[in-house]
Amino acid sequence: MKVLSRDLSWLxxxxxxxQEAQSPAVPLLERLKFLAIFSSNLDEFFKVRVATLRRLAxxxxxxxxxLSEQPKRVLKEVLAxxxxxxxxxxxxxxEQLLPALNDHRIHLISEAELTDAQREWTRQYFQKNVRDLxxxxxxxxxxxxxxxxxxxxxxxxxxSEPRERKxxxxxxxxxxxxxPTKRHGGRFVRLPDEGDERYVLFLDDVIRVGAAELFPAxxxxxxxxxxxxxxxxxxxxxxxxxxxxxxxxxxxAKRATGFPARLLFDPRMPAEALRAIKQxxxxxxxxxxxxxxxxxxxxFFGFPDFGETSFHYPExxxxxxxxxxxTGSLLDAIGQRDHLLHxxxxxxxxxxxxxxxxxxxxxxxxxxxxxxxVASKSAVVKALLKAAKHGKQVxxxxxxxxxxxxxxxxxxxxxxxxxxxxxxxxxxxxxxHSKLLLIARREADETTRRYGYFSTGNFxxxxxxxxxxxxxxxxxxxxxxxSAAVFDYLLDQSTVPALEHLLVAPFGLRPGLNALIDYxxxxxxxxxxxxxxxxxxAIEDEGMIAxxxxxxxxxxxxxxxxxxxxxxxxxxxxxxxxxQQRGLVDRYLEHSRVYVxxxxxxEKVYVSSADWMTRNLDRRVEVAFPILDxxxxxxxxxxxxxxxxxxxxARDFDNNFIEAAEGEKxxxxxxxxxxxxxxxxxxxxxxx
Numbered sequence: 292m293k294v295l296s297r298d299l300s301w302l303x304x305x306x307x308x309x310q311e312a313q314s315p316a317v318p319l320l321e322r323l324k325f326l327a328i329f330s331s332n333l334d335e336f337f338k339v340r341v342a343t344l345r346r347l348a349x350x351x352x353x354x355x356x357x358l359s360e361q362p363k364r365v366l367k368e369v370l371a372x373x374x375x376x377x378x379x380x381x382x383x384x385x386e387q388l389l390p391a392l393n394d395h396r397i398h399l400i401s402e403a404e405l406t407d408a409q410r411e412w413t414r415q416y417f418q419k420n421v422r423d424l425x426x427x428x429x430x431x432x433x434x435x436x437x438x439x440x441x442x443x444x445x446x447x448x449x450x451s452e453p454r455e456r457k458x459x460x461x462x463x464x465x466x467x468x469x470x471p472t473k474r475h476g477g478r479f480v481r482l483p484d485e486g487d488e489r490y491v492l493f494l495d496d497v498i499r500v501g502a503a504e505l506f507p508a509x510x511x512x513x514x515x516x517x518x519x520x521x522x523x524x525x526x527x528x529x530x531x532x533x534x535x536x537x538x539x540x541x542x543x544a545k546r547a548t549g550f551p552a553r554l555l556f557d558p559r560m561p562a563e564a565l566r567a568i569k570q571x572x573x574x575x576x577x578x579x580x581x582x583x584x585x586x587x588x589x590x591f592f593g594f595p596d597f598g599e600t601s602f603h604y605p606e607x608x609x610x611x612x613x614x615x616x617x618t619g620s621l622l623d624a625i626g627q628r629d630h631l632l633h634x635x636x637x638x639x640x641x642x643x644x645x646x647x648x649x650x651x652x653x654x655x656x657x658x659x660x661x662x663x664x665v666a667s668k669s670a671v672v673k674a675l676l677k678a679a680k681h682g683k684q685v686x687x688x689x690x691x692x693x694x695x696x697x698x699x700x701x702x703x704x705x706x707x708x709x710x711x712x713x714x715x716x717x718x719x720x721x722x723x724h725s726k727l728l729l730i731a732r733r734e735a736d737e738t739t740r741r742y743g744y745f746s747t748g749n750f751x752x753x754x755x756x757x758x759x760x761x762x763x764x765x766x767x768x769x770x771x772x773x774s775a776a777v778f779d780y781l782l783d784q785s786t787v788p789a790l791e792h793l794l795v796a797p798f799g800l801r802p803g804l805n806a807l808i809d810y811x812x813x814x815x816x817x818x819x820x821x822x823x824x825x826x827x828x829a830i831e832d833e834g835m836i837a838x839x840x841x842x843x844x845x846x847x848x849x850x851x852x853x854x855x856x857x858x859x860x861x862x863x864x865x866x867x868x869x870x871q872q873r874g875l876v877d878r879y880l881e882h883s884r885v886y887v888x889x890x891x892x893x894e895k896v897y898v899s900s901a902d903w904m905t906r907n908l909d910r911r912v913e914v915a916f917p918i919l920d921x922x923x924x925x926x927x928x929x930x931x932x933x934x935x936x937x938x939x940x941a942r943d944f945d946n947n948f949i950e951a952a953e954g955e956k957x958x959x960x961x962x963x964x965x966x967x968x969x970x971x972x973x974x975x976x977x978x979x
Contacts, residue, residue, distance in 0.1 A: 292840070293866065294858040296360060297831055298340050298369045304855040305332050306376060306946055307876045313383050319391055320602040321878070323591045326388065329380060330588035333373070334442060334520055341369065342522035342552040345577075373580075381583055397489050397597065401584075402496035409482055410500060413492065416480065417501030424474050425498070425505065427466035430567040437467065437571035439554075441521040444470040444587045446498060449564040452510035464509075465567040470495060470516070478590035491595060493585055515560035517568065518586035520553040555582035604878050607965050609638035609756075613972030615764070621645045622652065622732060625742050625764045629920045631927070632762040634748060635879060636968045639755035642728075642744060642762070646674035649730045649742075650681055656739070657684040657731040659778045661723050661912075664690075664749040665703050671750045672703045676710045685712035688781045690723050715782060717912065721797065723781060724907065725900050725914040726750065726762075729774050741771035745916040747883040747900050758882035759961070761898045761927065763916060770916060781912065796901060796913035801834070803915070804903075807888045807895065808838050808847075814891055815846040822848045822889035826931060828882065829856035829902040840866040852934055854881045856904070861944050873949060877940045877961045885931055886915065896924050929967070934960040 311317055312325035347355065347362035355361065392399060405413060427448055430437065439445060450464040472478050472494060480497055482490035495516060502512040554574050556565060558581050568574065596602055611617055614630050621644055624630070632641055649655045658678050665672060679685045689704040708714045717723045728744035748760030765771065769792050776788035777795055787798050794803035808823065815821035823842065830836065830851065836859045843849055844866060851861065851872040861870040875881050886897040901913035918924040934941070938951040939959035951957050 300856045327589045327591040337520045337553040399491045402499040413500045424471040427468040430465045439519040447564045449513040449561045450509040465564045477593045515557040518555045551578045626766045630764040631923045634755040643670045650678035654733045659686040659729045661688045661727045666751045666753040679710040679712045688715045723912040742766050743771040743774050758880045761883045794915040801908045811847045812845045824850045824887040826852040826885040827902045828854045831904040835903045843867045843869045872944045873941045933963045
């Protein structure tokens with residue numbers, strides 16, 4: 292079966308991020324942020340995927356032969372593509388972004404470009420604000436091992452040409468020091484303006500200016516940057532005994548001392564300095580990756596904005612919801628009808644408001660919630676703590692294996708346990724990635740009614756301002772009853788619930804999707820209209836890809852909107868002639884997943900937390916929930932259709948922009964979504 296390598300497909304996604312940095316239509320400092328996102332993405336890619344490929348490549352030959360892809364070959368292809376993208380990244384920064392900044396009288400200059408007056412100002416700044424933050428370590432015989440922190444920038448100092456030939460003065464020395472970005476308060480230093488001209492200097496270059504004062508005994512002091520990325524793969528799935536929380540804590544400790552995945556170095560770095568770093572760290576040539584003079588471009592998130600609003604996207608203030616009350620009871624409003632929420636276009640505060648209301652409502656007896664990624668200052672968990680304080684039975688299914696968020700989740704899990712909440716951790720082999728909230732409330736007639744919130748996005752108010760998601764508020768017994776059954780499954784992890792409406796992994800999502808696709812295949816074979824539209828972050832699972840190929844060969848029309856990994860190859864005459872694929876990269880990260888099946892004219896629309904990846908279908912608790920209300924189903928379809936018609940930010944499978952046809956107006960889906968939702972209340976009022 293023809294499929295694209297997962298890792299090469301992911302790199303195609305990061306190439307789309309780089310395209311945004313290259314686009315003159317994107318505001319200037321947003322372009323810099325896309326460079327920062329590209330750099331941050333690539334760091335994680337090395338920490339996780341490249342590190343995994345290297346581990347797989349070290350397996351015995353017989354074991355490697357069982358893998359669907361040969362890791363050594365894939366690793367070679369991946370590193371070649373990374374090198375190409377890194378070169379394009381550097382050219383984008385040097386040849387596009389720096390000149391664009393200059394056109395706006397902003398100059399990010401190097402130490403070599405300083406005027407005499409600027410150099411003197413920088414030297415004084417170094418003495419007052421930076422020197423006391425520095426503590427270089429000598430790489431000599433007294434140092435047995437050098438530990439480099441993950442993702443931190445270090446400066447190496449190569450000292451040569453002693454001013455005085457004394458026995459105590461070595462001819463050459465190598466020292467290393469972490470760049471004190473956090474203690475300094477940022478990576479950039481703004482120099483005094485000169486008329487309308489504005490100047491910015493890397494902290495690295497401030498240190499280069501002051502380096503001679505640090506080492507007065509040497510004529511030559513060369514300063515270069517390095518950065519290490521360590522293996523972040525936890526491999527918890529392979530460990531099935533012992534206490535899970537202790538394993539996670541142990542793995543977090545190991546992460547700081549994990550195996551090196553990549554050492555970026557300045558190609559102008561003296562060979563003697565690089566050799567000393569390798570000797571003291573144990574890093575081999577295999578982990579060396581030639582970088583540039585500066586590392587950690589994610590620090591460009593903190594680049595000075597100079598107060599220029601034109602340098603950023605125009606503000607899109609979070610919209611009030613058209614059918615949920617701004618004040619008063621949300622529970623009562625949800626009891627009357629279903630409501631769809633679309634963060635970040637609409638305010639996520641409705642979720643935290645609902646939790647705060649439930650925490651103090653005397654008729655609410657219990658709150659159950661799944662927590663996958665929790666904000667560092669979580670308003671969601673604070674509301675749960677308040678609920679526990681008011682005597683509610685709070686059940687929180689906390690995912691301890693949400694990569695890079697384990698520490699925050701552990702912190703809040705401990706807080707909840709101490710407050711008396713029932714905290715549940717999933718077993719080592721099963722992540723809970725679904726986003727469910729269920730509130731039990733005693734009604735006036737003494738019956739208990741459930742109120743639910745089903746979402747594609749995390750209960751995290753920080754990411755809710757950056758990721759596009761769909762959330763359903765409902766008291767529909769068909770959905771809330773089955774949500775309660777999912778929570779029961781999470782509590783005992785043995786009884787598989789019988790479900791009619793929800794598609795739940797790991798036991799029901801894959802067969803449910805296969806059944807829906809089979810229905811479309813049967814329709815197509817009968818000569819009837821058959822269609823599938825999928826919007827996901829990733830399509831990676833070979834079984835689902837094979838099923839889509841089967842559907843395509845039967846004549847089913849298939850449209851894919853894939854943000855990230857897409858291993859399926861569309862448009863191949865022999866297996867995927869009826870499949871089209873596009874992807875969107877814009878100011879917000881596309882995060883919602885929507886599955887649409889024609890179903891003989893009675894269209895079925897599911898919204899989900901699950902991508903079509905093997906891990907999501909087989910090793911996670913995921914939920915795909917149907918949109919049962921006709922009006923809300925039409926709402927989801929309209930927003931999906933905007934993405935299907937995007938001709939500004941959409942790319943095809945080969946990352947070519949999809950341009951407007953002759954006579955067709957430009958349509959940017961995220962902009963059109965905001966405008967449509969902004970006018971939704973007015974349109975609903977006209978219908979009434």
